[in-house]
């Protein structure tokens with residue numbers, strides 16, 4: 454583990470919502486208030502983390518309910534952001550794309566989403582500077598909140614200065630809600646030259662991945678692992694250079710993959726599909742990115758050279774608008 458911790462890494466798929474550790478929640482509740490189902494660490498843990506219980510998509514999503522109605526003030530949100538960015542830096546993540554839904558953080562305090570974005574942006578960039586990590590914010594809209602709310606969040610995000618959001622992601626329950634009604638919002642982001650990543654093909658079949666690429670023009674797919682069962686789709690992903698943001702432990706936790714040995718990472722790589730390793734929700738899965746590297750090496754036979762290639766693929770697909778600057782700044786880590 455120590456070895457993997459020291460390797461410089463990139464994480465393109467990490468949710469701020471799921472990066473707030475139980476210790477951080479307790480600190481916030483004690484300092485600024487906020488309702489929790491328990492106020493002792495070990496009693497709180499099962500409410501927000503996947504533990505020994507049965508994996509499953511609904512169980513995994515249910516862990517977010519504690520967080521959703523939690524943040525009572527600006528300081529609480531800023532503290533959560535600082536801890537999340539610092540934890541990535543401590544794990545030697547050099548480039549982090551941190552996605553979040555302003556709606557999630559605004560709901561409890563009925564804050565204006567624009568204010569929430571200002572707070573998060575300032576705290577994220579300040580901590581990133583202090584910790585020597587590049588942190589890039591991505592806007593998340595949720596299928597579960599419906600079109601109207603997503604549309605107003607997207608319009609607000611696009612009215613912010615450059616750098617406040619470098620890409621758009623759609624998350625939420627892929628089983629119950631199609632991404633199709635949100636297509637107009639994807640187009641607005643793409644028209645600005647910003648990246649688009651769609652959660653698809655995680656617990657559903659490969660048709661959602663194909664639709665995301667062909668119909669919505671996604672440059673990256675969150676998870677997308679069901680593509681491994683569709684050779685024609687893998688050819689398409691390879692030809693169009695669409696990256697799958699793979700999250701090993703998350704796939705086990707949601708029940709998308711039964712056990713780590715059955716994970717299709719190698720199949721995807723063998724078929725020249727661009728992939729990289731990410732954490733998804735490190736606090737909920739109780740992992741770090743280093744932990745995912747250990748898994749990839751020990752259970753899926755990824756060599757140090759393979760891990761380096763995964764980081765090179767991640768860097769090439771980063772949503773940061775200045776690829777040349779990025780390569781110069783951090784590309785040397787994986788040469």
Ligand SMILES: [Zn+2]
Pocket residue numbers: 466468624652675733
């Ligand atoms: Zn995700």
